[in-house]
Structure formats: C-alpha cells, structure tokens
Amino acid sequence: METETAELQVEEQPTRVVPDLERALEAIFMIADEPQSLVSLATALGAPVPAVRQTIERLVADYDGESGGVRRGFELREVGGGWRIYVRPEHDSIVRDFVLTQNPTRLSQAALETLAVIAYKQPISRGAIASIRAVNVDSVVRTLLGRGLVTEAYTDSETGAIHYETTDLLLTQLGINSIDELPHISPLLEDGSAGFEIAEVR
Numbered sequence: 001m002e003t004e005t006a007e008l009q010v011e012e013q014p015t016r017v018v019p020d021l022e023r024a025l026e027a028i029f030m031i032a033d034e035p036q037s038l039v040s041l042a043t044a045l046g047a048p049v050p051a052v053r054q055t056i057e058r059l060v061a062d063y064d065g066e067s068g069g070v071r072r073g074f075e076l077r078e079v080g081g082g083w084r085i086y087v088r089p090e091h092d093s094i095v096r097d098f099v100l101t102q103n104p105t106r107l108s109q110a111a112l113e114t115l116a117v118i119a120y121k122q123p124i125s126r127g128a129i130a131s132i133r134a135v136n137v138d139s140v141v142r143t144l145l146g147r148g149l150v151t152e153a154y155t156d157s158e159t160g161a162i163h164y165e166t167t168d169l170l171l172t173q174l175g176i177n178s179i180d181e182l183p184h185i186s187p188l189l190e191d192g193s194a195g196f197e198i199a200e201v202r
Contacts, residue, residue, distance in 0.1 A: 021047060021055045034172055035082025056083055080171050107147070114140045115149060119170070119182060123153035123163035149173075 024045055028036065038056075042049045056076065065071030077086045087095045107115070114137050117129050129137045141164065144150040153165040166179060176182070 035084040037082045122165040125161040
C-alpha cells in the first residue's frame with residue numbers, strides 16, 4: 001500500500017520530458033552503488049513510475065539479448081527492493097580474479113568465517129560467535145561493523161549483550177534479495193544434523 005501511494009504521489013507531480021529515458025536510466029545505473037527503487041528513479045527523472053518500469057523491462061530484455069540482440073556480460077537485476085547492474089554469474093570468476101589483483105584489500109579468512117556465523121545464526125551475540133569459532137572475535141566484529149556488512153540488531157535487556165545481524169549491503173554484495181537465499185549449511189558439514197546449532201552464550 002505504501003509503495004502504491006508513493007507511486008501515485010510521483011505520478012501526480014508535474015513531469016518533464018526526458019528525450020531518451022533508456023539512456024538516462026543507464027547513466028544512473030552506471031554510477032549507482034546500491035539498488036535504486038522505481039519511485040526514486042521516477043523522482044530523479046521527473047517521469048511517471050509506469051514509464052520507468054516499462055523502460056527498465058526493455059533494458060532487461062535488451063541486455064539479455066532478446067529479439068536477436070547481443071547478450072551483454074552484465075544484467076539489470078532487481079535486488080533488495082531496487083534495480084542495479086550486476087555482472088552475470090558466468091563471469092563472476094573472471095571479475096573476482098580481476099578485482100583481487102587490482103584491489104588486494106579484502107576480508108580476512110577470520111572475518112569471512114565470522115560473517116558466515118552471523119549470517120546463518122542472526123541475530124547473535126558476540127559471546128555466541130566466539131563460542132562457535134572458539135576464538136576472540138571482538139576485533140573481527142568491529143571490522144565487519146566498519147565495513148557496513150553487519151549492524152547491531154538489539155541489546156538484551158537482561159544481560160546487556162549486543163546481538164548482531166547482517167545488513168542490506170551484504171545482500172547487495174551477494175546479489176540476493178533475502179538472507180533466506182543463502183545455501184543451506186547442512187550439506188556442507190560432515191554431520192548434516194549439527195549445523196551451527198549450539199547453546200547461545202550470553
């Protein structure tokens with residue numbers, strides 16, 4: 001209902017003529033570092049939401065190579081409630097290798113393991129993370145907070161323990177809409193029935 005209301009408000013505003021809406025949207029997507037909603041795009045361009053939606057559909061079809069066109073190495077994908085350009089999955093390894101050679105600054109193994117625990121067990125306290133990993137995770141959690149990949153979900157009123165959860169930025173980086181789209185952890189473990197199940201330490 002809120003989305004429909006927002007779209008109606010945008011459509012009721014005076015619109016301006018955008019000579020080439022497709023190219024205008026492409027220009028925005030090229031510099032956008034996070035998914036853009038239909039309403040925000042329509043507001044930025046002063047165009048009706050339905051026109052923006054239809055134009056995005058045409059761009060998606062164009063990039064996918066429909067109607068005999070060339071299938072691009074990137075795609076326009078809806079993620080986290082908005083639209084953004086992503087590398088196609090089949091080119092992930094090539095782009096990953098390029099990024100790693102160009103930008104060696106990346107998460108350590110310890111940070112990746114801690115992030116995985118938070119992603120699968122969220123919301124979870126720092127004590128519980130440390131219990132699962134059997135190491136002190138204070139500095140690693142601070143790193144993840146600093147990178148914007150996790151955030152404080154709430155503080156336990158009885159123990160004062162802060163519980164952490166992943167952010168929308170992580171969803172964006174992974175190219176998924178929900179944390180539920182993460183692969184099941186059980187098949188990756190020797191004992192599939194165990195998973196990360198462990199009594200939480202407060």
